[in-house]
Amino acid sequence: MRLPLPQFATDDRHPNHIAEVIETTSTEFLAQCLEPADLSFPPMPPFGSWVCAKDEESGNQVYGVIYLATTMPIDSVHRAVALGLSLQDLREEQPQIFAMLKTEFRAAIVGFETPAHIRGSSSKVYQYLPPRPPQIHQAVYRCEPEAIVKFTEELEFLRTLLAVTSAPVESLTAAAIREVYQLRKADRQWLIQAGRTLSVLLKDDYDRLRFILSQIHP
16 A cells, blocks of 8 residues: 655645656656645646656756556555545545545656756756656656757657657657647747658658647647
8 A cells, every 4th residue: 555645835845846756767757746735636747748857866857758647546455436526525525535545647758958067068958768767756847838848959859759668659749749839839840840750750650650640730
C-alpha cells in the first residue's frame, strides 16, 4: 500500500509546482500530483502536455511529455465504488473520499537543458536523453510557455517521442505537436517544418505518418 505524499503549506508553492517524482528511470518518470488545498481532486494534466523537473546534482532541467495519467485509491487493495453523488455531495457527505485518492502521471523524457555557466554563458538545450533523470522526491512543474518554445526550436525531440514504446506513440506525438503549435501562437511555419521532419523520420512507414498528421488540426 502506498502512503499519500505528506502535504506541507501551499502558500509559498510555485503555481506550476504540480507533482513530485515517485519513480524514475533513464527514459521516463512517474510523478504523484500534490493535493489541492480545498476538497477537490488534484487536476489531471492533459495527455501530451509538457512538464519539467530538475536534477539537483547536475543542475539539468529535464523535460518530459505526459503520456499516461491515472486517478486511483491510495490503497491498492480496494477499488473505488460508484456512490451516485455529485462532487458537491461528496464534499458535504463524504469529504474523506478526497484524501483516499491519488492522481499520478508518467512522462517520457525528451531532452534537457544545462544551467548557465558561472562565467555568464547561456544555458543550452539538448534533445536527447539526459545523463540521469530527475531523482525521487524532486519537484515536477508545468513548463512555462517560453521554456517550451525555446526547447522546440529544433525538432529532434520528435525522434525521441517516436521511440517511446510504452505509450500510444502516434497520438502522443500529435498531442505534443498540437500543444507546441498553440503555445507558439499558431506559428504555421513551425508546423510545416514539424510535418517535414516527421515525413523524413517515417519515410518508410506512410501509414504511421498519415495517422499522426490526421490528428494535428491547425
